[in-house]
Amino acid sequence: MAEGSTKFIKLKIKAQDDTILHFKVNPSTIMKDIFMSYSSKKQMMNYKIFRFFFDGKRLSPKKTVNELGLKNGDEIDAMIHQDGGGSACNY
């Protein structure tokens, strides 16, 4: 294993309200672990309630940090899932 890959990578996950959680992860960490950790910190039981974006692109939870090319200090946006059906409350 190359020397650089054993280093930890520091990531930030930024919520809509601009609160940031910092993560220190292994490059081989699967994103799902990070997302689940983030969700539990946010008192959410299901990580799927968030959608995670980096540079506007959806991050696949199945891939690792390295596969997605995330670098040290990268900031991930977490967005809360939104639904809309159409004025369900008014009828």
Add this chain to the structure above:
Amino acid sequence: MSYAIQVWIYECCMQLPLTLAVRHANIIPRILNWRVIDPMPKFNTIMESIFINTGNRVSFSNISPSPTELAVYDLTHVSDITPNQVVISVVPDGFEDFTTPPPSNVYMVSNLSGSSSAQPHKKQKFDGTSHAAKFDNHDMCSHTPETVISEGKEPLISSVFDNPHKSAEKECTTSYHELTHNIQVQSPQSKNTEEDYSSSQKEFSLLRKDINNLKDMVEKQFVDLRMYMQDMFKVIFDTIKEKKNMEYKGPGSAIQSSDGDGSHNNAVPHNTHGEGNGSGDTKKATTEEVQGVHVSKELHESDKDVPVASNYIPIRNSKVRKSTSQEQDQLESICVLPLSAVPSDTNTNFEFFISDSAFPSQISETKIVVRTSTVFTETPVQSNRLPGRWNKSPYVTEFGSGSGTKVVSDTFSQIHPFQSYFIVGPHPFELFQEYSVWLQAGLLKIHANKKTKDEHYRKKDCDLDQHLDFVVAFAKTKNWFYTMSVAGNYWNAEHMDVIFYYLRKKSKFQSNGNPRYTTAMCHFKSLMDEIYHTYKAQVPGQNAFTQGNSICSYINGFGTPAGIPWDQVDEVYIPVNCKEEFHWVLAVVQLKDRCIRVYDSHVVAGHNSLIKADIAKIAFLLPSYLTLSGFFDKSERVDWLNLEEYNGKTVQDAFEIIFQSNIVQQSSGSMDCGLYSAAYAEYLTDGQSIPLTNFDVNLHRSRYGALLWNYGNQKASSGSVSDNEDPHKPRNTFVDSDGIEKINID
């Protein structure tokens, strides 16, 4: 390595001290003929023996030899010789091609006759000159007619030099006759090959005449040349005698004496030695060797004085080693051309050259070409190695019988799923049909009762054939398409983002290059909500306007796939999710009009005030962020602040909110507001007016689903990945302080 070079030098140099290597055989890989005595010769020794001690004048025609020599010898008629003779003369001289035997012996015969008499090393010297010139020609040969011609002159010149030996005048004539005879022999051959060319017969008759003329001319010239050569010999040998203080009876006797030393080839006398060798070119080499040995011995006895014949060696040497510039400099200094007093004349004016050199079928010519490109090319052309046909997997991956295999084009050029199918039609109903069949497969039987659940398919049928990547969202399972296409299911932000992403892409990559609009992600409105909340709540320690970096990125086109800076467009389509209403509306920011148009698909619900409150957050914050992001500074396209709508307005003045009426409405409780918002946006992007009625919900639900499904499948099977040409969001500098709580995940 050193051995190889050494032997090679020996093979190609006429003269080197015998302390380095001796010849012990005469076989055709000629490099094997030599046995190395001194494996590590001193550099100085070689330099002195080859390069430095070259005080005698020898004419070398290095780079452009033949015109000079021609001029010198006034041999304009020699240029009559066709390339046939060129070939004949060039090939047999033993330095060129070791793999192919010389095709004709004529030149060798002449050489034989020349060497059968006791030859002085003078003669060899001039031979060497001609060889050197030939080598140079090959080095620089571009195989234009001129170069061929110049090569053609070499043999004659050398033969001319062969002849004027003081005791070899008879042989001179005989060799010359042989040459001319050779020319005459060759001419009919070339005639045969030349029948394709028009007017060749005439030219050849002329050529023969010319050759006969040439014969006479050269014979005349010989008188002068002989005189001249003899003078030269006298001069040179006088100087040698003076230098070495040796008795010199004559060059021929000198050679015989050197042979008599027994150091070379078992003391064979020169004459018999020359005749004893079977092939002409090896014989030539050996005679040269004899010269070299002889002179080097003389050198030895006379404290390494400059030998006469060593003058040639540098040229050959440098040839063999692909002469460096230094050596060439030396060469030029060496090349004292004692005969180059006459300016060069017009030796290329003969009309035969062009036609003759155009002979395609001369085998020997081909040889010359090959050798030039392989052996004498200084900088070999780098060849691009491409994998050949054999470089394939032995396992067959494509079967002709498989009907299921799709032929996929190599490049997937479709930019967005709506490329050829507009919302107004015509619709690809076959695709819709295929899509609905696919969508129905594997549905849970009781899925209607499970409306609130996410799962609509049996587990084994749930997965998609391929991972469909829509950049801003992934369609992981069939449920994604089910939600999109089956009535009664509400769309979530993923669906909206995907459609708005492709609309944005449609704008960015449209043909005229001037995007009229861009779109935002659902995230935009959420951010605005949060910022507005921060602003209103006056949360201590949080500044609403520093919080809006993401908004500024949006406005500048960063952080959004296929993003376009807002100053490049007129309209921005924003999908707005009203959380309280569980409702999607479309907000269109019209930058030029400084207003936000709201397209609500369910006006009858009477939630206008609530929606207006939501949009008002955007309308209120937008001017500030447009200012913050430098939007108004970019006035190249539109001078925003001088527009009528912006006059008198400050940052504090919110954008005007206009509710658009007279648009097609959804039915209550149909959960179609997401579809309607997207359809509104697509109508507007196409420049169409939104219809008042006649909007087939099911058609458009399956349209979006089918187009995205088709597009995603094609993209996945072609292996394409969306171009990542979007500028990155400017990265914040990461402050790594210990105070920040970090979550470690291993």
